[in-house]
Amino acid sequence: MKNNIIPPDSASLKAIRGMSLSFTADPFLNPQDKCYTLIEDALIVMSEGRILDIGNYAELAPRYPGLTNITRYDDALIIPGLIDCHAHYVQSPMIASCGDTLLEWLERYTFPTESKFRSKDFAAAAARQWFGAVLSQGTTTANVFATTFAESVDAFFEESERYNTRMICGKVLQDRNLPPSLRDASAEESVELAESLMKKWHGRGRQLYAVIPRFAPTSTPRQLELAGRLYGAHVGEGVYLHTHLDEAEGEIEWVKELFPECRTYTDVYRRYGLLGKRSVMAHCCVVEEEEWRMLHDFGCGVAHCPSSNLFLGDGEFRYWEAKQADRPLNVGMATDVGGGTNFSVLRQLGEAYKVAMLQGRNLDAVRSLFLATRGGAETLRLADRIGSLEPGMEADIAVIDLAPDEFTAWRMQFCEDIFQRLFVLTTLGSDRMIRATYVAGERVFNRER
Ligand code: GUN
Ligand code: ZN
Numbered sequence: 001m002k003n004n005i006i007p008p009d010s011a012s013l014k015a016i017r018g019m020s021l022s023f024t025a026d027p028f029l030n031p032q033d034k035c036y037t038l039i040e041d042a043l044i045v046m047s048e049g050r051i052l053d054i055g056n057y058a059e060l061a062p063r064y065p066g067l068t069n070i071t072r073y074d075d076a077l078i079i080p081g082l083i084d085c086h087a088h089y090v091q092s093p094m095i096a097s098c099g100d101t102l103l104e105w106l107e108r109y110t111f112p113t114e115s116k117f118r119s120k121d122f123a124a125a126a127a128r129q130w131f132g133a134v135l136s137q138g139t140t141t142a143n144v145f146a147t148t149f150a151e152s153v154d155a156f157f158e159e160s161e162r163y164n165t166r167m168i169c170g171k172v173l174q175d176r177n178l179p180p181s182l183r184d185a186s187a188e189e190s191v192e193l194a195e196s197l198m199k200k201w202h203g204r205g206r207q208l209y210a211v212i213p214r215f216a217p218t219s220t221p222r223q224l225e226l227a228g229r230l231y232g233a234h235v236g237e238g239v240y241l242h243t244h245l246d247e248a249e250g251e252i253e254w255v256k257e258l259f260p261e262c263r264t265y266t267d268v269y270r271r272y273g274l275l276g277k278r279s280v281m282a283h284c285c286v287v288e289e290e291e292w293r294m295l296h297d298f299g300c301g302v303a304h305c306p307s308s309n310l311f312l313g314d315g316e317f318r319y320w321e322a323k324q325a326d327r328p329l330n331v332g333m334a335t336d337v338g339g340g341t342n343f344s345v346l347r348q349l350g351e352a353y354k355v356a357m358l359q360g361r362n363l364d365a366v367r368s369l370f371l372a373t374r375g376g377a378e379t380l381r382l383a384d385r386i387g388s389l390e391p392g393m394e395a396d397i398a399v400i401d402l403a404p405d406e407f408t409a410w411r412m413q414f415c416e417d418i419f420q421r422l423f424v425l426t427t428l429g430s431d432r433m434i435r436a437t438y439v440a441g442e443r444v445f446n447r448e449r
Contacts, residue, residue, distance in 0.1 A: 009066065010064040010065060010066030010067040011066040011067070011068070012047075013045055013046065013047050013052065013064065013066075013067050013069065014045075014046055014067075014069040014070070014071075014441070015043055015044055015045045015046060015064070015067055015069065015070045015071070016043075016044050016046075016070065016071045016072075016073060016078060016397070016399070016438075017041070017042065017043050017044075017057055017070050017071070017072045017073065018041070018042065018072060018073035018074065018076050018077070018078050018399070019038070019039065019040055019041065019042065019076065019077050019078065019418070020037075020038070020039045020042035020044065020054065020077070020078040020079070020389055021036060021037070021038050021077055021078070021079050021369070021418065022036065022037050022079065022080060022373070022374075022388045022389035022390065023035055023036045023037075023369070023370045023373060023374040023375075023387075023388060024036060024037060024374075024388070026323075026328075026370065026374075026375065026378075027366050027367050027370050028319070028323040028328070028331075028367055028370075029323065029325060029328055032366045032367075035366070035370065036366070036370075037389075038418060039054075039055070039056055040056075041056065041057045041058070042054060042055065042056065042057060042078065042389075043055060043056070043057040043060045043061055043070070044078060044389060044395075044397070045060070045064060045067065046395040046438075046441040047441070048441070049164075049394060049395055049440035049441045049442075050392060050393065050394055050395050050440075050441070051389060051390065051391055051392065051393050051394075051395050052391060053391055054389050054390065054391060071436075071443075073399050073435060073436070075401070075402045075403040075409070076399050076400060076401055076402055076435055077399070077400040077402055077418065077421075077422070078389070078397060078398075078399050078400075079138075079369070079373060079389070079397070079398050079399075079400060080373045080374070080377075080386065080387050080388050080389055080393075080396065080397060080398070081138060081139065081140025081141060081373075081386065081396035081397055081398050081437065081438070081439070082137070082138045082139045082140065082333075082345040082346065082372050082373065082376075082398050083139070083140070083141045083142070083332055083333070083345065083372065083373060083376025083377055083379075083380065083386070083387060084134065084139050084141070084142035084143070084144075084333070084334055084335050084345050084376070085142075085143050085280060085282075085301070085303035085304075085332035085333060085334040085376050085379050085380060086143055086145075086242070086280065086282040086303035086305055086334035086335075086336050087130075087134075087142050087143070087144050087145070087334060087335050087336060087337050087340070088144070088145040088147075088336070088337060088338060088339075089126060089127060089130035089144050089145075089146070089156055089169075089337075090113070090114050090117050090123075090126060090145065090146060090147045090152055091110060091113065091114070091337055091338030091339070092126050092129055092130045092133070092337060092338065093113050093116070093126060093338075094109045094110065094113040094338050095337050095338035095340075095341070096338070096341060097109040097338070099311065099312055099313075101248070101250055101312070101313070102247060102248045102250065102251055102312050102314060102339075103248075103250055103251065103254070105312060105339075106178075109338075110338070111178050111179050111181075111182050112179070112181075114147040114148070114152075114172075114182055115179065115181040115182045117146070117147045117148075117149050117151065117152035117155075118148075118149045118151060118181075119151065120151040120154070120155055123146075123149075123151050123152045123154075123155035123156070124155040124158070124159070126155070127155045127156050127158070127159040128159060130159075130337075130343075131159050131160070131163060131165075133343040134343050135163065135165075135437050135439070135444050135445045136343075136434060136437070136445050136447075137342075137343050137344040137345065137346070137347075137433070137434055138344075138345070138346065138398030138399075138400070138433070138434040138437050138445075139343070139344075139345055139398075139437075140165060140166065140386070140396035140397075140398065140437065140438075140439055141165065141166045141167060141168075141376070141377075141380070141382070141386055141396065142167055142168070143168045143210065143240070143242055143280055143303070143334075143380060144156065144167060144168065144169045145169075145170075145172055145212055145214075145242070146169050146170065146171055146172060146212075147171075147172050147182065148171065148172055148174060148182050148183070148184060148190075149171070150171065150193060150197060152171070153169060153170060153171050153197050153201070154197075156169045157169060157201050157204075157207050160206075160207055161204075161205055161207065163439050163444055164205065164206060164439055164440045164442070165206060165396075165439050165440075166206040166207075166208070166382070166385070166386060166394065166396065166440075167206070167207060167208070168207075168208040168209070168210050168240055168242070168380065169201075169207075169208075169209070169210065170194065170197065170198070170209050170210035170211060170212045170240075170242065171190075171193060171194045171197050171212065172212045172213075172214050173190050173191065173194060173211070173212060173213045173214065173219055173223055173227050174190075174213070174214045174218040174219060174223075175187050175190055175218075175219060175220050175223045176217075176218060176219065176220050176223075177217050177218050178218050184223070187219075187220055187222040187223035187225075187226055188222075188226065190223060190226075191223065191226040191227060191229075191230055194211055194212075194227070194230060195230055197209065198211075198230075198234065198239060202234075202237065202238070202239055203237070203238070206394075206440070208238060208239075208240065209234075209239050209240070210239065210240035210241065210242040210280075211227050211230050211231045211234075211239065211240065211241050211242070212241075212242045212243065213227045213243050213274065214243065214244065215243055215244040215245070215247075215251070215255075216243075216255045216258065216259065216265065216268045216269070217251070217254050217255060217258055221259075221272070224268075224269075224272035224274065225272050225273075227241075227272065227274065228272040228273025228274050229273065231273065231274060231276065231278075231279075232273050232276070235276050235277070235278050238278070238381075239278065240278045240279070240280060240380075241274050241275075241276060241278060241279040241280070242279075242280045242282075243269070243274065243279075243280075243281060243282070244281070244282045244283055245265060245266060245269070245281040245282065245283060245284055246265050246266070246281075246283060246284050246285055246286050246287050246291065246315070247282070247283035247284075247285055247286075247309070247312075247314050247315065248285070248286070248312065248313075248314040248315060249286060249315070252265055252286060255268060263290070264288055264290060264291050264294075265291070266287075266290075266291035266294050266295060267291075267294070269281075270294060270298070275294065275295070275298035275300055276298055276299065276300070277298070277299035277300070277381060278381055279298065279299075279300040279301070280300070280301045280302070280303055280379060280380065281295065281300055281301070281302050281303065282302075282303040282305060282334060282336060283303070283304075283305055283308075283309065283314065283315075283317070283336075284302045284304075284317060284322065285309055285314050285315025285316055285317050285318075286315040287318075287321065292321060292322070292324070292327060292329070293327050295329055296327035296328065296329055297327075300329065301329065301330040301331070301332065301378070301379035301380065301381075302322055302329050302330070302331045302332070302379065303331075303332055303333070303334035303336075303379065304317045304319065304322075304331055304332070304333055304334060304348075304352060304371065305317075305334045305335070305336035305339065305340060305348075306333075306348055306351035306352040306354070306355045307335065307336070307340040307341045307342065307347070307348055307351040308334075308335070308336035308337075308339030308340040308341075309339075309355065310351060310354070310355065311339055311340065311341050312339050316355050316358055316359060317352075317355060318359065319331060319352075319356060319361075319363065319367075320361060330375065330378040330379040331371055331375055331379060332371060332372075332375050332376030332377075332378070332379035332380065333345050333348045333349065333352065333368075333371045333372045333375070333376060334348070335348060342431075344429075344431070344433065345372045345376075346372065346400070346425065346426050346429075346433050346434075347426065347429045347433075348372075349363075349365075349368040349369070349371070349372060349426040350426040350427045350428075350429050352368060352371070353368065353426070353427070364419065364423065365419040365420070365422040365423040365426065366419055368426065369419075369422060373387050373388070374387040374388050375387075394440055395438055395440055395441035396438065396439055396440065397436075397437070397438040398434055398436075398437055398438075399434065399435040399436040399437070399438075400422075400425065400433055400434060400435065401432060401433055401434065401435040401447070401449075402421055402425070403449075404425075404430045404432040404433055405430060405432065408424070408425070408428060408430060411424055411428075412424065432447065434447065435447050435449075
């Protein structure tokens, strides 16, 4: 039978050209040089929102004779769009608020700010700011907390639809231990609202829904139970469970007081059916061995939030524990804005290095760039669609500027390879590290030199 696949008309295609880097395996668990593909002069051909082809320019270009729409990036590195595995867009209005402890900071700044998201207009303005900020930093997918109100979820997804970004978000479930202005009226009503928002948004275009109990202390056992049931019923359709876990000592003590029947903080989530392969746990700084094993056994992912952990004086994430070879977890990077101090996943890598060094471990650019791209996609169980530059993947791409300013350009000449250059960039932490951002093949951000 004649097949009816029509060869793409090269004239209708577009492409980008430059050095490219994409991971193929986890460098925490495999020899590093077997984990990535680096192409010095790559051509990446895009069609209908996906990567159609990628390869060496000299070999690939002759196969697309009509392809003239090629944007060339010199002194740059093309990577998959960055992935932020944990953020609160609703905290953008209070980022950089001088804190004390996590719990005090939540009471003093976070809860009053999130209360304002009852207003759709307020929420829409914050969503606009947040998307502008993250897209200019090369982030194309994020796993994001809204807050109690449906308006805060709708505003986020509506803005995401405008850009056609692949985003994960959901209503936050929180029915105790927070001000009445933010508290859910009842466990039943809150989970019904979450379910109706899930039906509205999950799988609409590129949007994905998460069930989000804020953390164990702000949910009654009944709310956790209903959240677990909702998650369990829909995890097979790609719905997520997103929460905080083991961030700081004071928080952990509080959880043990509230749930004395549970052996550990992780055990609280297990008891209510909140652990699973689409469960993403933010922080995991102070984790007992039996918790790591439990998280591994349930297939949970972890979001490492270094700038937030430093800013709030929380615990220190131990990647070598999370990646222990006999029970490794998927780990991704996260800004955790507004505990985090900026919107850049690349800048988190500089902070992650320092957090590791405080404990006598380093974190090189091979491993950290993995966490920011494919590692994040694996954490979100989306590695078949995003997080690497391969034919068939969604064309979400960040172009890193390897010469964002005069000094950095000069410093780069003393580097021996691309990973040393990336280390310099993430350590210096320029705000201008991204040249361009593509979402589903469309350029949504561009910075002229
Ligand atoms: N734990 C519970 N809520 C929050 C929050 O909003 N930020 C951080 N960093 N930790 C939390
Ligand atoms: Zn958080």
